[in-house]
Amino acid sequence: MVRILCIGDSHVPNRAKDIPKQIYDKINEITESELFDYTFFTGDIINFPNLIDFLNLKTMGTLFKVIGNMDYYYGNRDSPIYQKLDISFEDNKKVILGLTHGSQISPRGDHDQLEILAQEKGYNILVSGHTHKEEVFLTREGILLINPGSVTGAWSFVASKIPSFIELYIDNNVKDIIIKLFQIDKKKREINVSEFYFTFKNNQIYKKY
Numbered sequence: 409m410v411r412i413l414c415i416g417d418s419h420v421p422n423r424a425k426d427i428p429k430q431i432y433d434k435i436n437e438i439t440e441s442e443l444f445d446y447t448f449f450t451g452d453i454i455n456f457p458n459l460i461d462f463l464n465l466k467t468m469g470t471l472f473k474v475i476g477n478m479d480y481y482y483g484n485r486d487s488p489i490y491q492k493l494d495i496s497f498e499d500n501k502k503v504i505l506g507l508t509h510g511s512q513i514s515p516r517g518d519h520d521q522l523e524i525l526a527q528e529k530g531y532n533i534l535v536s537g538h539t540h541k542e543e544v545f546l547t548r549e550g551i552l553l554i555n556p557g558s559v560t561g562a563w564s565f566v567a568s569k570i571p572s573f574i575e576l577y578i579d580n581n582v583k584d585i586i587i588k589l590f591q592i593d594k595k596k597r598e599i600n601v602s603e604f605y606f607t608f609k610n611n612q613i614y615k616k617y
Contacts, residue, residue: 409577409578409579409580410445410446410495410578410580411442411444411445411446411575411576411577412444412445412446412447412448412493412505412575412576412577412578413435413444413446413447413448413463413466413467413573413574413575413576414448414450414535414554414556414574414575414576415447415448415449415450415463415556415559415573415574416448416449416450416451416452416453416476416509416537416556416558416559417450417451417452417476417537417538417540417558417559417560417562417564418452418453418454418456418459418558418559418560418562419452419454419478419558419560420453420454420455420456420459420560421454421455421456422454422478422482423560423563424560424561424562426560427459427559427560427571428560428561428571430571430592430597430598430599431559431571431573431590431592431599432462434590434599435462435466435573438575439466443466443467443468444466444467444468444469444575445467445468445469446467446469446470446471446472446493447463447466447467447470447471447472448472448491448493448505448507448535449463449471449472449473449474450474450476450507450508450509450510450535450537450538450556451473451474451475451476451477451479451484451487451508451509451511451537451538452476452477452478452479452484452509452537452538453473453476453479453484454478454479454482454484455482460473470493472491472493472507473487473491474487474488474489474490474491474507474508474509475487475488475489475509476509476537476538477509477511477538489508489509489512490506490507490508491506491507491508492504492505492506492507492529492531493505493507495578495580496580497580497581497583497608498580498581501583501611503532503533503578503583503585503608503613504530504531504532504533505531505532505533505535506526506529506531506533506534506535507534507535507536508525508534508535508536509536509537509538510522510536510537510538510539510555511538512525513525513536513538516538516539516565516566517538517541517543517555517566519545519547519553522534522553523547523549523551523553526551526553527549527551531551532550532551532552532608532611532612532613533551533552533553533554533576533585533613534551534552534553534554535554535555535556535576536553536554536555537555537556537557537558538564539555539557539564539566539567540557540558540561540562540563540564540566540567540568540569541555541557541564541566541567541568542555542556542557542568542570542572542574542589542591543555543557544574544587544589544604546606546613546614549612550611550612550613550614551612551613552585552606552613554574554576554587556572556573556574556589557570557571557572557573558571558572559571559572559573561592570591570592570594571591571592572589572590572591572592574587574588574589574590575587575588576588582607583607583608583609584605584606584607584608584616585605585606585607585608585613586603586604586605586606587603587604587605587606588601588602588603589601589602589604605617
């Protein structure tokens with residue numbers, strides 16, 4: 409089982425001061441017995457070295473970062489536009505994950521444009537940010553689009569303003585994909601969890617019921 413943390417768009421200190429305590433507590437809780445294998449950071453960290461230090465402590469392997477449109481002005485300028493990770497299965501097939509901020513997509517967050525980008529890059533799963541709107545969407549062509557939203561609930565034009573992150577599981581054995589979306593309930597100020605189930609077959613991703 410490969411476990412990946414998908415997180416991003418913190419916008420500290422410009423649009424937020426810090427990540428909510430509930431988010432820190434939940435990440436600490438779910439990594440108490442086992443760390444993440446990888447972390448995908450969707451960009452627009454701005455200037456928040458403490459967060460990167462925290463995520464490195466929670467990640468056994470690579471922390472993949474990409475540059476966000478606001479990072480050009482404030483920080484994280486050395487990160488690439490795209491990152492890629494191949495996850496191999498026992499039958500030597502593989503699922504290919506891509507990471508980008510998403511500011512090159514117009515209109516922002518457009519599923520068709522994200523799908524085209526994933527197809528051009530050869531990604532089966534594309535993790536992106538920029539909209540600050542958390543989302544799990546399977547295209548007709550069997551490409552899985554994941555947006556973890558903003559971990560601070562930072563403002564944007566289409567933002568949910570709900571602090572959130574995603575935990576992605578890929579089972580190397582049976583090729584199942586499980587997604588857990590963690591969001592802060594605005595009224596109760598507690599963490600809500602939504603789960604999504606998919607499977608990988610014939611180089612496409614399908615919903616699993």
